[in-house]
């Protein structure tokens with residue numbers, strides 16, 4: 001069950017122990033403590049609000065529990081209890097191949113930390129993961145599923161060597177048009193995508209705050225674009241950090257399927273709302289477009305990590 005030989009079924013994994021992180025939410029600005037515990041086999045990723053009565057606080061990280069996708073992926077339950085901004089932690093768990101975990105937090109939002117998945121991932125890797133006595137499963141696409149809104153689209157399609165391809169276009173800003181195409185290689189994605197931070201435009205901030213968003217956003221957790229300039233004293237982590245962050249968001253959003261999805265992902269001007277509508281379409285309406293199969297180890301792409309991360313042709 002725990003063999004990782006080529007072609008063999010692999011086991012579900014969880015954390016070897018719990019870890020704890022303190023921070024503040026980018027939207028609420030509230031301080032929050034998150035403890036991520038090992039999860040039982042076949043339970044997936046679950047969130048538990050410890051500041052709520054135990055019967056009301058549990059929320060499964062599933063597409064069907066999404067309550068808002070306007071600024072972040074927010075999930076909630078029938079008791080009206082919600083957790084905002086789950087996507088970066090989910091991306092870290094996905095990249096670390098964690099199938100089961102219980103995320104306990106004492107507030108309404110996952111801490112933003114540095115605005116990326118890097119610190120969550122570092123904590124998971126320090127803690128370690130262990131195989132469990134249950135087979136891991138993966139969603140495999142049988143046909144493409146696409147969602148379009150105007151000129152924007154997101155698309156999942158079958159592939160033996162899945163890739164993530166994203167293009168963003170912010171005319172008149174330092175971002176401009178950026179594209180990236182990367183192999184679905186966890187080591188590569190941990191290194192090149194997980195540290196990419198969320199971003200925001202200074203001109204939007206006042207309006208967002210009036211509506212109760214981005215109250216905790218600052219230069220420590222957001223790349224702040226001010227006209228032609230980046231406000232953060234240390235600048236960018238990558239010249240194309242913005243489009244890399246959109247890849248990270250897609251990885252986190254898509255883990256709300258409940259299992260890893262093995263498919264090509266393409267996004268043209270994507271966002272949480274488009275990703276989560278696509279996921280809802282795939283999982284809810286087009287369940288004949290995929291099958292859930294035992295996960296198997298797949299031989300690495302022969303092109304290697306260096307060639308695997310290329311600018312996409314626009």
Ligand SMILES: [Zn+2]
Nearest residue numbers: 087198245249
């Ligand atoms: Zn994000």
